[in-house]
Amino acid sequence: MKTRITELFKIKYPIVLPGMSWISTPELVAAVCNAGGIGWLATGPLSTKETEAAVKKIRSLTDKPFGAGATLLMPGAKENAEVLIDMQVPVLNVSLGKPDEIVKRVHNYGGKVIQTVIGAKHALAAVKGGVDALQVTGYEAAAHGGKVANLCLIPSIKELVDVPIVASGGFATGQGLAAALALGADAVAMGTRLATTKESPVHDRTKQAHLAAGVEDTLYSNRFDGLWCRVLKSKSAEKSIKGGMNLFKAALVGPQIAKSMDLPLMKVMLGMLAQPDKMMTLAHMATAFGKIQAATEEGDYDVKGVELIGQCCGLIHDMPTVKETIDRIIKEAKETSSKTAEMLK
DSSP: OOOHHHHHHTOSSSEEEOOOTTTSOHHHHHHHHHTTSEEEEOOTTOOHHHHHHHHHHHHHHOOSOOEEEEETTSTTHHHHHHHHHHTTOSEEEEESSOOHHHHHHHHHTTOEEEEEESSHHHHHHHHHTTOSEEEEEOTTSSBSOOSSOHHHHHHHHHTTOOSOEEEESSOOSHHHHHHHHHHTOSEEEOHHHHHSSTTOOSOHHHHHHHHHOOTTOEEEESSSSSSOEEEEOOHHHHHHHHHOOOHHHHHTOHHHHHHHHTOOHHHHHHHHHHOHHHHHHHHHHHHHHHHHHIIIIIOOSSSSOOOBOOGGGGGOOOOOOHHHHHHHHHHHHHHHHHHHHHHTO
16 A cells, blocks of 8 residues: 555555553564554653663564654653654654654654644644644544544644644544545554554453443543543543542652653652643643553553543454454455445446
């Protein structure tokens, strides 16, 4: 298949593994790349040393192009971005911040930058900042999608920008890929689908919950980690959303952030105090980290943990290998496109 994304990233198929913390590990990233797609290493929970080791691991597992993510709002993100730039990672996926300086430095070594956005305002700002592509995340997505579904979101962004678009949210099948391309996207991100494969590090108990869930078995709220976020419906998720966050809890999470990012506590606390408007979001994210990790690594998605999952979970009924998944999706997409073309004659 040939799209602007396959041409830009020099990959075989327009399928992307988004950067999901504790899921988009070197092993899963490499598996997606070797199967013809491309993946973003999730650096959110990693220290700079862990990020460096992870990039080296990916390069030991594949000779294909790959990428890595940097959530610029989070403490430690800029330090991790420095590592990624120094190691000349082919593609950087940036989110929740202005990447203008990063774009210049990545372009200096011939790399590409794709920014994650959820609406027109952010898309226009990203393009103005010089990014090479957009990862547009709709309402259907796991974690931080916007409030507009991709059926309307993708063509609305397409009208405004002239850079390649990766559609994210609701895509788990070849029919979805064909639909995204028809809407004006150049590729799809498939987080929940690729998280439910044999190579995925997600705990088997949580994977089984993926398979059991229907399209209505998710919750969407801004009270879990401070941003609008979609999670698997469970007692622990409902409790976390109902409890929300308050200033007392926020004051206690500085040490958690510092420890998880391997950063000096004073640096983290000063950073939070210097940005009071972001303090609550950071506090939400820090407390959510442990719950997400429990669901992902320990299989506890219903007592203490919370699992991030997209509405497309209801379209996932098996757990093949990454290669089997991507091969099937491409075959389905081609068959769907042929049938559609026949109907439109």
